[in-house]
Amino acid sequence: MSELYLNVIAGGILNGIVYALIAIGLSIIFGVMRLVNFAHGEMVVIGMYAGYWGHELVGLSPLASMPIVAIVMFGVGYLLQKSVVNSFADRPQHVQFILFISFALVITGLHVMLFGPDPRGIFSLASFETYTVAGLRLDATRVQAAGGALALIVLLLVFLQLSTIGRQIRAAADNRIGAQVVGIPIAHVFAVTAGIGMACAGAAGSLVAPLFDTNPFLAAEFTLLAFIVVIVGGLGSLVGALVGGVLIGVVEGLAALMLSPSMKSMFSYALLVVVLLARPAGLFGASGATK
Amino acid sequence: MTGKYRLSRRTFLALGTAALTAPMVMNRSAWAQGEAVKIGIILPTSGPLAVPGQASRRGIELGEKLLAEAAGRPLEFIYTDTESKAENGRLAAERLIQDGCSLLIGAWDSGTTISAAQVAEQQQVPLLVNIASAPQLTEQGYTQIFRNFTPATTLVYNAVARIKDLSELTGIQPKTAVLMHVNDTFGQGVAGGVNALWDRLGIDIDIVEEISYDLRARDLSVEVAKAKSANADLLMPVTRVNDAILIVREMVKQDFNPMGIIGPGSPGPYEKAFTDATGKFGDQYITCVPWYDPTNESTQSAISEFQGMFPGERFELNVGFSYEAIQIAADAISRAESGDPQAIRAALAGTNLTDHIMFGGPIEFDEKGQNPNIGGAMLQNQDSEPLVIGPKEIAVAEPIFPMTPFSDR
Numbered sequence: 190m191s192e193l194y195l196n197v198i199a200g201g202i203l204n205g206i207v208y209a210l211i212a213i214g215l216s217i218i219f220g221v222m223r224l225v226n227f228a229h230g231e232m233v234v235i236g237m238y239a240g241y242w243g244h245e246l247v248g249l250s251p252l253a254s255m256p257i258v259a260i261v262m263f264g265v266g267y268l269l270q271k272s273v274v275n276s277f278a279d280r281p282q283h284v285q286f287i288l289f290i291s292f293a294l295v296i297t298g299l300h301v302m303l304f305g306p307d308p309r310g311i312f313s314l315a316s317f318e319t320y321t322v323a324g325l326r327l328d329a330t331r332v333q334a335a336g337g338a339l340a341l342i343v344l345l346l347v348f349l350q351l352s353t354i355g356r357q358i359r360a361a362a363d364n365r366i367g368a369q370v371v372g373i374p375i376a377h378v379f380a381v382t383a384g385i386g387m388a389c390a391g392a393a394g395s396l397v398a399p400l401f402d403t404n405p406f407l408a409a410e411f412t413l414l415a416f417i418v419v420i421v422g423g424l425g426s427l428v429g430a431l432v433g434g435v436l437i438g439v440v441e442g443l444a445a446l447m448l449s450p451s452m453k454s455m456f457s458y459a460l461l462v463v464v465l466l467a468r469p470a471g472l473f474g475a476s477g478a479t480k
Numbered sequence: 481m482t483g484k485y486r487l488s489r490r491t492f493l494a495l496g497t498a499a500l501t502a503p504m505v506m507n508r509s510a511w512a513q514g515e516a517v518k519i520g521i522i523l524p525t526s527g528p529l530a531v532p533g534q535a536s537r538r539g540i541e542l543g544e545k546l547l548a549e550a551a552g553r554p555l556e557f558i559y560t561d562t563e564s565k566a567e568n569g570r571l572a573a574e575r576l577i578q579d580g581c582s583l584l585i586g587a588w589d590s591g592t593t594i595s596a597a598q599v600a601e602q603q604q605v606p607l608l609v610n611i612a613s614a615p616q617l618t619e620q621g622y623t624q625i626f627r628n629f630t631p632a633t634t635l636v637y638n639a640v641a642r643i644k645d646l647s648e649l650t651g652i653q654p655k656t657a658v659l660m661h662v663n664d665t666f667g668q669g670v671a672g673g674v675n676a677l678w679d680r681l682g683i684d685i686d687i688v689e690e691i692s693y694d695l696r697a698r699d700l701s702v703e704v705a706k707a708k709s710a711n712a713d714l715l716m717p718v719t720r721v722n723d724a725i726l727i728v729r730e731m732v733k734q735d736f737n738p739m740g741i742i743g744p745g746s747p748g749p750y751e752k753a754f755t756d757a758t759g760k761f762g763d764q765y766i767t768c769v770p771w772y773d774p775t776n777e778s779t780q781s782a783i784s785e786f787q788g789m790f791p792g793e794r795f796e797l798n799v800g801f802s803y804e805a806i807q808i809a810a811d812a813i814s815r816a817e818s819g820d821p822q823a824i825r826a827a828l829a830g831t832n833l834t835d836h837i838m839f840g841g842p843i844e845f846d847e848k849g850q851n852p853n854i855g856g857a858m859l860q861n862q863d864s865e866p867l868v869i870g871p872k873e874i875a876v877a878e879p880i881f882p883m884t885p886f887s888d889r
Contacts, residue, residue, distance in 0.1 A: 445702040
């Protein structure tokens with residue numbers, strides 16, 4: 190029986206790491222620009238389609254597509270921020286809300302027009318593989334997705350800590366006016382941040398393409414999931430998103446095992462309510478800055 | 481209301497009556513002139529139910545090619561897509577009736593069919609149900625609904641009866657089972673039916689665990705782990721196609737090898753999407769559903785024509801029942817000798833077709849509009865093809881039971 194629990198916890202951790210990558214794009218954009226990206230799920234779905242078509246057309250594994258998708262999405266995010274979103278940075282929140290909702294509707298509409306509404310799954314013999322580690326059977330596709338996600342999260346943390354632009358991003362997150370006063374090019378920093386946010390969403394989408402069938406209407410689920418993860422972990426905190434994602438993955442797995450599988454999503458919301466009551470800023474959300 | 485073009489009460493009544501009766505008069509005159517009788521097809525050809533919806537459409541198109549001539553008049557088929565949304569059934573039925581359809585065929589899923597049925601009843605245009613299993617469709621006293629598909633209760637009854645036959649077919653008696661089902665209306669209905677009929681039919685297999693899961697679940701690893709931990713002889717999943725794929729994938733990954741996997745009356749395992757996605761691991765999966773009679777000559781010629789029209793696609797129950805809907809419609813229109821919806825309704829009530837492709841007795845409708853003669857078959861995937869293994873009179877393959885462990889395939 191303990192083996193069963195350990196397998197479920199391991200599966201929950203792997204799911205949680207992927208959840209974290211899905212949520213980090215939302216978290217970093219909010220942490221730096223105080224913008225809530227309601228089109229985040231749609232951006233994840235763009236990555237899923239890229240992963241799916243990469244596999245179907247040229248036989249690329251989603252793990253191999255991930256860096257390409259991340260680079261392309263970074264460029265798109267950078268240009269979108271420079272050309273459109275920067276001019277909304279100081280507008281009231283309801284105006285920003287409308288802007289992102291319109292992005293979401295346009296992206297979903299384009300997906301339906303281009304690919305149709307039907308689910309598209311990546312199926313191959315690799316989908317049946319497992320790794321056995323210390324008696325635990327780990328799903329190979331999930332291990333690969335979690336490994337890719339973890340590598341990207343670590344890379345992002347190192348980038349933010351050590352690079353010049355990373356330090357500028359953290360400075361802008363801590364004190365935007367102060368950053369402007371010392372000569373940090375805020376418009377450029379915001380555009381890079383938006384690019385990173387979109388790159389994370391796209392990379393996460395590419396990694397989850399073998400796990401979930403892609404369809405245009407998955408976006409709302411991903412946006413909701415990302416919100417739960419970042420609220421539990423703390424808005425703007427990358428470590429918080431990682432911990433929040435893993436917590437939700439494990440809680441869902443254990444709830445399904447100990448109670449009823451059809452009730453498992455209820456427990457992610459229950460966790461959200463408990464965290465909001467006990468720590469309204471989330472587990473790692475002290476000042477809302479990017480830690 | 482003074483003026484030259486005053487609308488009097490009498491004129492209003494006359495115009496209203498003319499507007500209401502115009503479609504009927506037009507239908508009659510259309511017949512007199514040998515014009516086409518319009519048949520409205522309501523199916524979910526996009527959205528989550530697009531796979532079976534498109535399969536159903538292929539069945540209609542096959543029927544259009546092979547059977548429409550039997551109507552004795554040209555038939556015009558008008559297709560509408562419900563986008564897999566139940567509320568669109570009503571809109572589709574309204575639009576098709578407005579376009580002059582004398583008969584509606586559809587609508588694959590129960591929710592959509594119920595909403596279309598309300599309009600058909602209100603407008604007094606017959607609705608021939610190709611596939612939809614909600615019992616209330618023929619239990620609410622509707623006069624315009626004719627269903628050539630099993631209601632959920634019969635679907636489950638037939639399936640449970642076939643599971644009972646399994647030990648006779650194989651000489652092996654499983655002792656325990658886990659019932660795993662999707663938690664939508666269909667899944668809960670079938671699971672409830674299985675529990676109710678299990679003892680009544682004297683099935684000597686103990687259901688040791690029942691696991692329900694969310695229709696939107698993207699990961700069934702925990703559910704399958706829970707089923708494995710029950711250590712039962714049989715896994716009985718009630719699924720749609722995508723969750724059936726997820727279940728098999730997880731069973732392989734978790735090296736879960738029960739004596740057999742038997743779906744008690746659910747879609748999924750016989751569909752091409754399933755066998756394509758699971759390959760050799762989807763083999764030996766058994767499911768009990770209404771199915772075509774593979775030993776019948778009419779079936780064989782329909783399948784041969786189907787393969788010419790739709791290369792690479794599978795002739796399965798969605799295709800078969802939709803094809804039969806055209807056979808029933810053409811026969812009724814021919815006997816009605818009219819495009820009038822009520823004449824067609826009366827002819828449908830008198831249907832008696834003995835030569836048809838789906839396994840069971842003659843196609844006829846009882847006073848509730850239900851065909852009570854539809855049989856149930858037991859299928860097993862072998863070399864990625866669903867083959868009939870029971871009942872014996874239509875079996876084309878021997879059952880493989882217990883199933884081969886996944887690691888030995």
